[in-house]
Structure formats: structure tokens, C-alpha cells
Amino acid sequence: MLSKTKLLRNVGSLRKCLAANVEFGNAGMLLPTIQVREKATTPINTVVMFVPQQEAWIVERMGKFHRILEPGLNLLIPVIDSVRYVQSLKEIAIDVPKQSAITSDNVTLSIDGVLYLKINNPYLASYGVQDPEFAIIQLAQTTMRSELGKIALDKVFQEREGLNISIVESINKASEAWGISCLRYEIRDIKLPERVHVAMQMQVEAERKKRAAILESEGIREADINIATGKRQARILASEADKQEQINKASGEAEAMLAVAAARAKGLEIVASSLGAENGQSAAALTVAEQYIHAFDKLAKTNNTVIIPKNVGDISSFVAQALSIYKHVLPENGSPQQAQAQQVSGQTNHYSVDASDDTYEYFSDKEEAESYKRKSTGDHSPKAT
Numbered sequence: 001m002l003s004k005t006k007l008l009r010n011v012g013s014l015r016k017c018l019a020a021n022v023e024f025g026n027a028g029m030l031l032p033t034i035q036v037r038e039k040a041t042t043p044i045n046t047v048v049m050f051v052p053q054q055e056a057w058i059v060e061r062m063g064k065f066h067r068i069l070e071p072g073l074n075l076l077i078p079v080i081d082s083v084r085y086v087q088s089l090k091e092i093a094i095d096v097p098k099q100s101a102i103t104s105d106n107v108t109l110s111i112d113g114v115l116y117l118k119i120n121n122p123y124l125a126s127y128g129v130q131d132p133e134f135a136i137i138q139l140a141q142t143t144m145r146s147e148l149g150k151i152a153l154d155k156v157f158q159e160r161e162g163l164n165i166s167i168v169e170s171i172n173k174a175s176e177a178w179g180i181s182c183l184r185y186e187i188r189d190i191k192l193p194e195r196v197h198v199a200m201q202m203q204v205e206a207e208r209k210k211r212a213a214i215l216e217s218e219g220i221r222e223a224d225i226n227i228a229t230g231k232r233q234a235r236i237l238a239s240e241a242d243k244q245e246q247i248n249k250a251s252g253e254a255e256a257m258l259a260v261a262a263a264r265a266k267g268l269e270i271v272a273s274s275l276g277a278e279n280g281q282s283a284a285a286l287t288v289a290e291q292y293i294h295a296f297d298k299l300a301k302t303n304n305t306v307i308i309p310k311n312v313g314d315i316s317s318f319v320a321q322a323l324s325i326y327k328h329v330l331p332e333n334g335s336p337q338q339a340q341a342q343q344v345s346g347q348t349n350h351y352s353v354d355a356s357d358d359t360y361e362y363f364s365d366k367e368e369a370e371s372y373k374r375k376s377t378g379d380h381s382p383k384a385t
Contacts, residue, residue, distance in 0.1 A: 042083050049074045049083070056122035058085035068122055085126040091118045091183060094133060096140045098189075101148040103156060110191040111148065115140050116183040117175075124179025132180055136171070140185065143170040153196070160187055 043049070043057075050073060051057050057069040061081050069083070098112040117136055119125045129135045147166050151159060164185050171182040192200070
């Protein structure tokens with residue numbers, strides 16, 4: 001009896017050490033910490049029993065289930081009644097040890113987690129399974145291994161929440177007969193093989209480079225679009241400005257031409273009135289001669305190549321030609337008096353010398369004047385004798 005009591009004390013001390021996360025090896029070195037939840041010991045029947053809150057004591061009478069003691073004061077019969085099981089009704093967190101699992105794409109990984117459960121029926125938890133916590137841990141491991149085999153490695157990280165929910169649902173279906181419900185399951189750590197880890201790092205790096213290249217190309221494209229849009233708007237504005245400039249220039253040229261035409265018309269009216277005056281034709285001949293000399297004066301100052309008449313030195317013939325052109329136009333646009341005078345002179349001998357004919361004033365010889373008149377009138381008949 002004494003040795004049994006001593007053994008129980010040693011076991012209790014070991015449980016306390018494990019609960020305090022202290023473990024020693026053969027050489028006194030600290031070993032990896034293992035979380036162990038200390039189980040409640042069954043109390044001895046002292047007739048008057050005080051059950052703590054959130055606990056359920058299973059009482060057997062003469063080896064058979066009798067009743068469940070509720071929290072508070074309870075009375076038991078000595079020797080006959082005994083407390084067989086003590087179940088905690090609190091939420092319990094249990095570490096699920098690491099285990100190897102194979103995904104659907106044949107990748108082996110190591111995974112562990114934390115399971116949160118609660119005892120709903122103390123009777124089933126006591127008599128439905130030998131060790132409820134051990135059974136739940138084993139069920140969680142097998143369920144986790146089964147669920148991981150349904151998905152690929154990439155989805156293990158993406159669908160972590162969905163994987164936890166699937167494990168909880170699978171555990172609750174099996175643990176219903178044990179009076180235990182699984183509240184939630186959390187995957188704590190996932191370790192991959194070194195080669196898979198390196199491959200995933202390379203994949204992530206390649207994906208980042210791809211995104212960087214895409215972003216860079218999109219930036220270049222946006223820049224090109226902005227530059228092209230700017231050039232297009234600049235060309236549109238430049239063309240509109242050029243159009244407005246041409247419109248303004250054409251409007252100015254039109255106004256200038258109208259002003260020049262009006263001034264020329266006014267000048268022609270003054271010239272016409274002057275030609276009708278006394279000695280007006282002589283003044284016109286003098287003006288033509290002056291312009292002729294002035295034109296050749298400008299040609300002498302430049303190196304231009306021009307075509308000039310062969311008799312450029314004969315000013316009298318040039319003046320006679322100008323007056324002849326003037327006289328041909330005058331009957332149509334001149335005054336009625338001048339037209340009547342030309343009609344009268346036309347009835348006389350074509351080759352006679354008219355006193356009013358001013359052509360002879362510009363030639364030194366009468367024969368030259370008559371020759372010029374024949375050329376201007378288109379008459380090539382021989383001179384009358």
C-alpha cells in the first residue's frame with residue numbers, strides 16, 4: 001500500500017513537471033517542450049461532496065452507473081458509492097501533433113494544428129470511448145490527412161479556412177457518439193520539403209518579375225498613348241491656328257485687293273478726265289516714255305536675264321505703239337466726241353495725213369509714221385503714190 005502511494009506521488013510530480021514545460025535528457029539538457037494537459041483525478045468518497053463549477057462527476061454504485069453529480073453540494077453513501085469519472089465541461093484546446101500528408105499532386109508535407117472541443121454528454125464521454133482526448137486526436141489526424149489528399153499544394157494555402165471547416169465537419173460526424181463536439185480546428189504550421197520550398201520561391205520570384213514586366217510595359221504603353229495624344233492635340237491646334245491664319249491672310253488680301261482696285265478705279269477716272277482735257281494725250285505720251293526709261297533703269301541695276309525688243313533704243317516707236325493700243329481701246333471706252341471724231345476720220349483716205357492725228361508728232365519721218373499705222377491696222381497694201 002505504501003509503495004503504491006509513493007508511485008502515485010511520483011506520477012503526480014511528473015505531471016506537474018510536464019505541465020510546467022520542463023523536461024530533461026540524460027545529460028541534464030532541456031528537451032523539446034511537449035504540451036500535456038493534466039487530467040483531473042477522481043476524488044475519494046467522503047459522504048459530503050462539493051463538485052466544482054463546469055465539472056461533471058460520474059458516480060457508480062456497486063460498479064454500476066448511478067448518477068451524475070451536479071456542481072455544488074452532493075451526498076454519497078460511503079463504500080457503496082464511488083466517483084468513477086470526472087469530466088470537465090469547459091472548452092478544451094488540444095495540440096494535434098505533426099504528421100505527414102500527401103496532397104493530390106503528390107507533394108509530401110508536414111502539418112500540425114490545434115483542436116478545440118467540448119464535452120456535451122459526460123455519460124457518453126465516460127462510457128462511449130476509452131480515452132476521449134486520444135480518440136479525438138487520432139480522428140483529427142486521419143481526417144486532416146484525408147482532406148489534404150483531395151486538394152493540390154497551391155490550394156492548401158489558398159483554401160486554409162475551407163480546409164479547417166471540412167476537418168471540423170468530419171470530426172463532428174464521428175465524435176457524436178462520444179458526447180464530444182469539435183468547435184473549431186486551426187492549422188498551425190505547414191512545412192514543405194526543401195526542394196518544394198525552393199521551387200515555390202523560384203515560382204514566386206518569377207511571378208513577381210512577370211508582374212513587374214507587365215507593369216513596366218503598361219507604363220510604357222500609357223506613356224506612348226499620352227505622347228501620341230499630346231502630339232495629336234498639338235497638331236490639331238496647329239492646323240486650326242494655320243487655318244485661322246490663312247483665313248485672316250485671305251481676308252486681309254481681299255481687303256487689300258479691294259482697296260487697290262478702288263484706288264486704281266479712282267486713278268483711272270482721274271486719268272480719263274485728264275485725257276479728255278487739252279493736251280491730255282501729250283501728257284499721257286510723256287508719262288509712258290518716263291515709265292519706259294525708268295523700267296530699263298531698274299534692269300540695268302540687276303543681273304536679271306530678260307527678253308527685250310530689238311529696237312530698245314527707239315523710244316519713239318515704243319511710245320507710238322502704246323498710243324496705238326490706247327487709241328484702239330478708246331473708241332469702245334472713250335468719250336462720244338472722240339468716237340465721233342474717229343468715225344469721221346475713218347471715212348477719209350486711210351493713207352492721208354490727218355491734222356488731228358498725233359502719231360506724226362512722235363516720228364521724224366512721215367514714211368515711218370505711215371508704216372507704223374499700216375502695221376497697227378493690219379493693212380499690208382503698198383503705199384499710195
